[in-house]
Amino acid sequence: MAKGDYRVDLSSLEQVIKELNGVLKSLSGADSDAKYKTNLPPGALGSDSGGFIFQEAEGLTKAHSVMKTHIEEVVQHLNDVTDKFGKKTSKAHGAYQDQDADVVKSMRG
Numbered sequence: 027m028a029k030g031d032y033r034v035d036l037s038s039l040e041q042v043i044k045e046l047n048g049v050l051k052s053l054s055g056a057d058s059d060a061k062y063k064t065n066l067p068p069g070a071l072g073s074d075s076g077g078f079i080f081q082e083a084e085g086l087t088k089a090h091s092v093m094k095t096h097i098e099e100v101v102q103h104l105n106d107v108t109d110k111f112g113k114k115t116s117k118a119h120g121a122y123q124d125q126d127a128d129v130v131k132s133m134r135g
Contacts, residue, residue, distance in 0.1 A: 036126070039119040046112035053105050060098045066090045 071090075072083035 034122045036119060036122060039115060039122070042115050043112060043119065046108055046115065049108050050105070050112065053101065053108065056101045057098070057105060060094070060101045064094050064097070066094075 066087060068087065069083075071086045072080045074080055
C-alpha cells in the first residue's frame with residue numbers, strides 16, 4: 027500500500043449498518059409509547075374538593091405535560107439521527123464496494 031493510502035473495512039461498515047438497524051427497531055415503538063402510553067388524565071394527581079384548590083396537582087400535571095413533550099421530541103430526534111446516520115453509512119458502504127469492484131475489474135484487464 028502506498029504512502030497516504032487507506033483501506034476501508036467493508037465488514038465493519040456492514041456491522042455498523044446492522045447495529046443501527048437494530049437501534050431503529052428498538053426505537054420503533056418508543057415514539058408511539060411516548061405519545062400514547064404516558065398520558066396523564068386531568069385529575070389523576072388530585073383535584074379541587076370542597077371549595078379547596080389543589081394547586082400542586084395543577085403544577086404537577088403541567089410539569090408532566092412539559093416533560094412528555096420533551097421526551098417525544100428526544101425520541102423523535104434519536105429516530106431521525108439514527109436513520110440519517112444509517113442511510114449515510116449504507117451509501118458510503120455501497121460506494122466503497124463499487125470502488126473495490128472497479129479496481130478488481132481493472133486489474134483483470
